[in-house]
Amino acid sequence: MLAFPYPKMSYATLHEATGGFSSKCLIGDGSFGLVYKGTLHDKGETVAMKVLKTQERTSKNFLAECEAMRHIRHWNLVKDITICSSIDRAGNEFKALVFQYMPNGSLENWLHPSSQQPGMLNWKQRIGILTDVASAIHYMRHLCHTPSL
């Protein structure tokens, strides 16, 4: 088990929040894991949770990544709420990151809408996004070079 300095969520809480990791709650598939939308029943809060793929679950970098994310404070970067490091019902190692839920979908889909979708962003909005992304990258670069991390 990982030692983590703030409250972790249990597997049971995440299981309940997603109706047993139901396909109806599946909202994304990234390189590190599947992303589910869930509702925390005690708080009524909607969250996104990234359930790490098997090969990532044993990664020694997991805790280091969580620790780095704990320091992120930027208005253009999603906040992580907590982690779950547990054993699932089948007895396998289970690791997930829990984030604030972003209701507007993927930025990629906004920038490159499919042919069925109207292109909803004008150039002024696109330049705004460009500036925001540059600001977040600048912040992350600075954070990576901070000696205390």
Ligand SMILES: Nc1ncnc2c1ncn2[C@@H]1O[C@H](COP(=O)(O)OP(=O)(O)OP(=O)(O)O)[C@@H](O)[C@H]1O
């Ligand atoms: N906090 C969130 N709120 C809402 N949806 C999210 C959130 N995080 C991820 N998603 C959805 O899940 C998808 C996959 O996210 P993820 O971060 O795993 O991968 P990615 O950034 O799209 O790609 P990669 O992991 O390859 O860099 C996103 O495209 C988005 O649609």
